[in-house]
Amino acid sequence: MHVKPLLAALALALPGAARADILTFAAASLGGPLDRVVAAWEAQGGEAVTVSYAGSSALARQIAAGAPAELFISANPDWMDAVAEEGLLVDESRRDLLGNTLVLIAADAQAAPVEIGPDLDLGAMLGSGRLAMALVDAVPAGQYGRAALRHLGLWDAVAPHVAQAENVRAALALVASGAAPLGIGYATDAAEEPRVGVIGTFPKNSHAPIRYPAALIDGASEGAVDFLDFLSGPEATAIFAEAGFEVSR
Template sequence: MPLRLALLALLALAAPAAAGTVTVFAAASTREALDRAAEAWEAETGHEVVLSYAGSSALARQIQQGAPAQLFLSANADWMDVLQDEGLIDPDTRSDLLGNRLVLIAAPGAVLPDPLAPGALARALDDERLAMALVDAVPAGIYGKAALAHLGLWDALAPKVAQADNVRAALALVARGEAPFGVVYATDAAAEPAVTVAARFPPDSHPPIRYPLAAMRDAGPEARALLRWLNGPQAAAIFRDHGFTVPDRAP
């Protein structure tokens, strides 16, 4: 091999791999934790993570319409099932990454003893509204409706619900005092100092809250590397620090 070509080959081997970009569509409730996890992975690898947050239903529909997501982190299994049934994700990469809890939050100054007692919350709301994510489409709203129905409260509360596009929008309504109470995830309440937790829903009042993660079928090596890292111990420590539960994983 000519000397010049040999030198070029050596330089190519010595050069660092080109940085890649990974686009992640993620449920709005994961924002703070996933932002921090992405920053850690970027610092470790030199790759860039582009994060798009919204309600899981809206993100799944965008993926169905061809949006360029490489990883999808959903707030419930149903929307991931839809994408899997349509052949849009690689099922071998799918895992339940996170878990969460459901709480009733109160705006500044809103106090209600025993708010989950029969009739208490409906009476306290009077002409005001209970903030929730879309109860028939967004996971937090679906879980919230199920919990309220299980407790026998839904029929009285349904006419008083102000539905928001996603759980963070419902959180914001309560934080601004535009709604005195709301139903959100425990991690949302922990991320917003303006609200207080008025009650915690019993775990058996709604289906288990799980966040499945998967790669799209055409996801590249950087996206798959990020997916493996998110399933690992460094990411788990970050998620737990933000109040999520993390399933035990085989070593």
């Protein structure tokens, strides 16, 4: 398996660039579990896969601009819809793979839990610090987080204190490093980072369901078709479930 940052993947879009592996664009929050899925796929003889992780919005825009991805896994339906509107998806290949949970995380892995609701004084918890979130206008985790805070009536008080990061993993890193005392992200990301603790789970009704659709991009190879099927199969879903994802049946 090869994992490339977004800029490296974009270099593949230059005229004359060769494409050898199955290039997969995946939401940053899939990093770790998806790496393990790819390793399992390749161990059984599957074609090599290169995964480029970034915010779903950035990935969707790059696909629309011509980046040669064969498979796209978004952290919400809207950015998959944006690619579909460009006429770039393989008909009937789209499927919901996974679900996730939105959580409040703290830089102190032993911090006491709180109940997330309208009475939570998040501003007082922050003190002079910042609330780390992915980009609230573009990245799914940030969009879900802002929607949840608005639903609970907490957004206006904390909005001036939000530190926005380019993706959910970057927001998590701000908390893990101690640069921000609190952050909002996915439960699966927090589980991958021992330096943070989950102190609360946002009510399901405070935001839209968190879903990860996957689809083939027009021109995808037969290997990409098989890899997408593998992502929905029992071996991959077991890995995702162990990482804390909700697995679509």
